[in-house]
Amino acid sequence: MRHDCHYHPGExxxxxCGECQMHYCSRCMPDANHRRQHALCPQCNRVMRYLGAATEAVPFWNRIGAFFRYPFHTDPMLVIAICxxxxxxxxxxxVGLIVSLVLVLALLKYTYAVIRHTAEGHMKxxxxxxxxxGSGFDIVILQLLVFILMGALVGAAGMLGGPVLMLVMLALVVLALPASVMVLAMEHSVAAAVNPLNLAVLISRIGSRYFLLYGYLILLSxxxxxxxxxxxxxxxxxxxxxxxxxLNSTFTLMxxxxxxxxxxxxxxxxxFASDHQDQEKPGESQGRDRTRRFDADIDMNLKDGNYDRVESMLKESLKREPANAxxxxxxxxxxxxxxDRQELYRYHPRLLAMLAxxxxxxxxxxxxxxxxSIQPGFKPDDPExxxxxxxxxxxxxxFKPALKLLQDFHKRFPGSECLPHAYLTMAQALANGLGQWEKATAFLSFVKKxxxxxxxxxxxxxxLQQARNREPLKGPRASFNVE
Incomplete structure (x- = not known):
């Protein structure tokens, strides 16, 4: 069943969290450990249940192309070529007979490993x-035992009920065969793979999609x-x-x-729960970014309307990192x-520097x-x-806000090294922005004097020459001549 994130509908x-009855997506839990399937609820700090990637998995009928491409990766192609x-x-x-038998076992072992590998979230x-x-060659023997038991079941049905019952039992066995293979690959147990209750539960939980899969498997065969x-x-x-x-090996891997x-x-x-394992880089779980956890907490508190809480969180963070843009x-x-104009005024030096x-x-x-609006005639106290x-x-x-900032710059900051550039900027705003060439000339003359x-x-x-000619104040042209 698909569950959407409480804070990001559609994700x-x-x-x-069983305590809060809240669902969270990956954006809400950037510090979660997906490999170990461990995360703490941001609300109550309790351990949460991992849902895996099933909620975002593409339906298998939309991945037919990927299934056909699967055997043509390097590793499976090498296995097929060798075998x-x-x-x-x-x-x-x-000797040739023994080698051939070993290679058949290796191929079958690899195909069963594909089931488990894919179920754990590895799409490669x-x-x-x-x-x-390594171990795992016993899976072939276990599968043979499953086939023998299923054949015995069909034979027993024929002996007890005649051909009709035998055909019915054969149809049921063939229908349950994919489910039996999946159970055997995951549990490595013959008893579980032939248990009718296990197979019925698996088929019922998958639902009608199992029969759609069955149709695809028949077409592949x-x-x-x-x-x-x-x-x-x-x-x-x-x-x-x-x-x-x-061809036989390729279609089997598909x-x-x-x-x-x-x-x-x-x-x-x-x-069970698993995630897309091939997408996470090695060591990523050890290098969680705390800032992403902080951003997620801010996002959730904003959506919950806890604005005072968000403000206090940001101010505490700025105490540790005053220049964090x-x-x-x-x-x-x-x-x-x-x-909140008072707080904007309080933080204006850092806010202005950040915007600059x-x-x-x-x-x-x-x-x-x-x-x-709350401090008429306001101007920053820092000339730079x-x-x-x-x-x-x-x-x-x-242009007008720029002129307001630079007004009376020489009186507010006498002797500042920024004065020539400040009044040049003022002259450019007057001339280039507002077309007031006489005032621009006056400021340029002041700088010259x-x-x-x-x-x-x-x-x-x-x-000054550009101002007299009423040309844009751009200064001298660049020259690369060397005397």
Missing amino acids: PAKWH TLVPLLITGNI PPPLAVAFT VASGAAQEFAFNHFAPHLANILAGF LFHMLGYLLFQYQEELG CRLQQLHSLLTARD DSNDGDTMAGLLATIE LTLRCAKVLYNRGQ RCANHPLHEQIDVY
């Missing part, structure tokens, strides 16, 4: 070593048989054997991958939305107007900050 939930070609290269003696095939190393028959009818026997072995994906898709109904931006947005760093002149003009803000406002076309020792002094004549 599939991956965690559920198909090696027996043909060995002469028909006892298992590595080549899985087929030839028919396609595999037709392709092999075509190979034997149109190619030489030696080449036909190679093609038939390749079939088993599809069975594993069905388990992955209906994991919640079947009582992200937190300053969040605080500015919150205070602006709440129209991001060249956000339009937002800066709005902040200055808000502060002006004042000049930075004025330049940002000028570059964004906010008062700042004779400043490096900018040498360029003032060029600006």
